[in-house]
Amino acid sequence: MRHPFALLPGALLSVLLIGLSFNNLDGPVLLASAVTVYSQQPIATTTASGATASYTGAAAYDPTVLNPPPIPDPLPSMSFGIQLQSSSDAVSGLSIKQNGGFMGFSIEFSVINQVLGKNSSYLQIPFLNLMSNIRQRAGHVRIRVGGNTQETATLVDSLADGKILEKDEDNLTNPTDTPPLVFTPDVLYMLNNISALVNTKWYLGVPFNDTTNLRLSIVQVGEAVLGDNLLGLQVGNEPDLYVKHNHRSGTYSPYDYFGEFGVLVQALAAAPDLYPVRNNLIAPSIATGDWTPEMVWDTGFIPSYTDSLGALAVEHYPDDNCFAIYGIGSPRDPQTEFPNYLNHTSGQSIVQPYLNSTAIAQAAGKSFIMLETNTASCGGFPGISDSFGAALWALDYGLQMAYSNFSGAMLHVGGQNVYYNPFTPPPTNQSTFHQWTIGPVYYSALVIAEVFGSSNESQIVDLFPNDARIYTPAYAIYENGSPARVALFNYITDSSGNSDYTASISINGGTVPSSVKVKYLSAPSVSSKNDNITWAGQTFGATFASDGRLKGDLDLQTVTCDTTANTCPIKVPAPGFALVFLSDDALSAADSVSTMTATFSTTSVTKTANTVTIDASVLATSNGHSGKDRKLGSTSKGSSSDAPGSAAMSAFAAVAAMTFGAIVLVGRWWM
Structure with a gap:
């Protein structure tokens, strides 16, 4: 039996833009007899710095940033070779599919x-x-x-x-x-x-x-x-x-x-x-x-x-x-x-x-x-x-x-x-x-x-490269019996570039292609938070910033190989991860995901009152507008007005004056 709540229909709720207006006033302006001022700071002639506050919010958004470990001393080799076998039959320790x-x-x-x-x-x-x-x-x-x-x-x-x-x-x-x-x-x-x-x-x-x-x-x-x-x-x-x-x-x-x-x-x-x-x-x-x-x-x-x-x-x-x-x-x-x-x-x-x-x-x-x-x-x-x-x-x-x-x-x-x-x-x-x-x-x-x-059909093997150094591990992935991809890690954090390494990939019993494609998982430091992480140049952004879709332009890098020397030099930043695609077939699916991935629009909202949406780029370049002929009003649900601009502005001025007076009085009382 089909459940009554089967797949949701395509049409979802739309965001309602709530206009601002004052009540239509035919007679004298009536104002509230009390004004509440929230979070008002006292007026003072000097300021003092308090102790740094500790984060007390939810753990999922904790801004704590740790220090990355020091650069290893001595450094592992920053240039080493990785030799792959042309057939998985010659690979020892290959995983299950x-x-x-x-x-x-x-x-x-x-x-x-x-x-x-x-x-x-x-x-x-x-x-x-x-x-x-x-x-x-x-x-x-x-x-x-x-x-x-x-x-x-x-x-x-x-x-x-x-x-x-x-x-x-x-x-x-x-x-x-x-x-x-x-x-x-x-x-x-x-x-x-x-x-x-x-x-x-x-x-x-x-x-x-x-x-x-x-x-x-x-x-x-x-x-x-x-x-x-x-x-x-x-x-x-x-x-x-x-x-x-x-x-x-x-x-x-x-x-x-x-x-x-x-x-x-x-x-x-x-x-x-x-x-x-x-x-x-x-x-x-x-x-x-x-x-x-x-x-x-x-x-x-x-x-x-x-x-x-x-x-x-x-x-x-x-x-x-x-x-x-x-x-x-x-x-x-x-x-x-x-x-x-x-x-x-x-x-x-x-x-x-x-x-x-x-x-x-x-x-x-x-x-x-x-x-x-x-x-x-x-x-x-x-x-x-x-x-x-x-x-x-x-x-x-x-x-x-x-x-x-x-x-x-x-x-x-x-x-x-x-x-x-x-x-x-x-x-x-x-x-x-x-x-x-x-x-x-x-x-x-x-x-x-x-x-x-x-x-x-993919099978993976740990390559233990660079004399099995623990900061520069690598894996090879074989698909249908042939080398398809190589995964390279660099755990070191070093902004100078001195700890970026180059792995020279070669193929025993075969020849490297004329070029390979590479995607990088990158950040400035192992301590970096989500706002600084990118995969192939794309990111999900910072805290509270994602709708689940990657943002930015895809950065798929091409590395030229030396077919005479049978080597492909792959640079891996410190820190970073590189995924090397050794063939067009190995790349085809990954290369198309930026344009083929099915995504879903975020037009559904849980609150439809006081949810004005303004494009950030428009707001940033706006000079504002005159309020002379504009209607202003309450932001409370159920309150509305089509008052003329002059009456609205008179009411707004009266409220502003009263609020300012209250602020001054509170400030004097606190001083």
Whole structure:
């Protein structure tokens, strides 16, 4: 049955321009008997500087800028060679085949009505644009809806106030104050409408806080509504932390999880008409906190449930900022932690504990997914998670996971109170005059989509160039057996140019083309914020400045190669990332996205009173106009006038005089 809130119509609300006018006055001008003066500063003859204020706003917009690490001493070589093999058959350690949707997003269930849309008919346009950017490059987008809030989420037929989601703020759980949720089926119709527009695929979470009274409605409705757009159902979110989060008794072990997972499998099998899909469960999704994956595998988990498992998964953050936010754990100093994210060993060390599990997954014929990750748990770090350094880190970390045979990774998205969001909508009370904020790690997902493309045939290898120096890593991407792209990193910050390096790419058993195309991910420093980040010359802009579309002219650089010497010299700035396209086929999809990406107009507004819009360029060059023959009036909704200009100006002058008098009186009283 088609849901009544199917795809929204093309016509959306228009912005209403509210004119200013005074009431028509036939008699004497009547003025208010009281004037309120807000935020008036006292009049004084001297001024003094106060202490620098600390930022107290939402974490997502924190302006903290850290110092970049010092230039390494000694410097790694600034000129080195990279030799590729002409055929993937000669490459040792090549990954499994990957796709451009490798890096997706994990959106906390409790914020989907802010990020995705208000309901199935009102979708967030900037979000659609952001997903369209990925879809055009990768062919599809993968999103996980879940997190801690999935564990207590309950599907209900409807909510009294017409909302699709509500939080129970009076019964918070976990050390991170997680609210229980109730949601309606319209959430799932909203997801499917997004899929229809931008080819998005979904992972959903089954509530697992009470396995004696399983709530499986999300399975039934999710499968019925989403169909092939449902990739899988996560069973349990970080079960190895259940004891610490007070969700299970202190004796809870991997064997207990094994048994509870079996209870759910049996419940689904008992009602095949309600739950027809048999092989789409995702587990164990541990955080590698108190358990290792091997502790779960040792229970016989995979062979026991292989027919029910769609994929194996873990969740992991390399660090945490929980002490600063919740007073738990150990204190962390962001400035001290910053260098840990700015070299190749960071991604390697995160991935290393899972290398055995990716091999086990392949042997079992299962995908292995990093279902939730980001810079640090409990919201990330100010100055790290929202810096250009984080963009380089997430990009390198993502490629390292792909090289290590993960099949996907989801960057987590929280609310306004976290630093690491790939994208953040403005607070609701600012949505009429502020746009979205695009975090640095969204650029990482965008670039990875171009690294792998949409062929589903890309394989990646870590090249360990420059004597495996940790500040200058590189990867090669092979497509259909041939070298297609090269990814080059420079983690060093050095404005002098002395740390810019040149990598000379050659092909063993083949010849380099006469020229190659290069795209750069750039910023002045690893400490730079979003307003200074560009991908191939384009940007999403500063805080509160994006509608989800790249701005600026595409900068696709051409580098001439020496076919006689069989080398292509590629310069990589400090800091920066370069993606080298070795053939026209490797470039074709990426080269056309600036003109082919489907985008959505932002003509929908949530407030239609007092929303005057003036083009900034017009305002900047305007000399103003005389008020002699103009009508002025109230900005309050419902007040209007068509008074003659002279009467209006008389009233305006009277109000101005009275206001000025009040200011002077207040100023004298404060002096």
